[in-house]
Amino acid sequence: MTPGQTAIALMVSALTVCACDDAQLNDADARPLDVTGELSGDTGAAPALPEVAEIFTNRCSPCHIDRPSAGLLLASGPELRGRLMEASTQQPALRRIEAGAPDESYLWLKLNGSHLAADGTGAQMPFQRDPLPTDERQTIRRWIEGGAR
């Protein structure tokens, strides 16, 4: 090979490596992304309501625990599930929780600040506090995806 041919051969192999990396990235992009940008596909058992109720108790007090805000009480107890399955006060076209469909669940949209795009109103929850940590949001999302049992 002449020096020129060697240079071309090197460039071609470098391009091949780049194309290969791109293909892998595109493949990863094609998989469903959760709201935090992490790859979903967790095969563990879906969380159950008591785990989610604990997050509500810790993070939604006092506004939805000691009293209802926007008509929503999130206090633990036998009535919690029924309240969650009701239509949202702010966007009656959506339930607060739509089992199996987090992106149609108004409560989920409120936690992510995406409720305005669904014709909702008001602020992201928790009201005037930092958004929930990723792992807690993941627990709630996986609970909804798993049928909100």
Ligand code: HEC
């Ligand atoms: C500091 C008080 C406060 C905290 C904490 C809080 N909220 Fe709210 N929440 C409100 C207020 C006030 C409204 C109505 C005004 C608004 O939406 O901005 C509301 C409205 C809502 C609504 C709309 C209800 C409906 O049926 O349309 C949802 C859903 C909601 N909150 C979920 C939560 C969740 C889940 C948490 C805990 C992770 C939480 N909020 C924490 C005060 C609070």
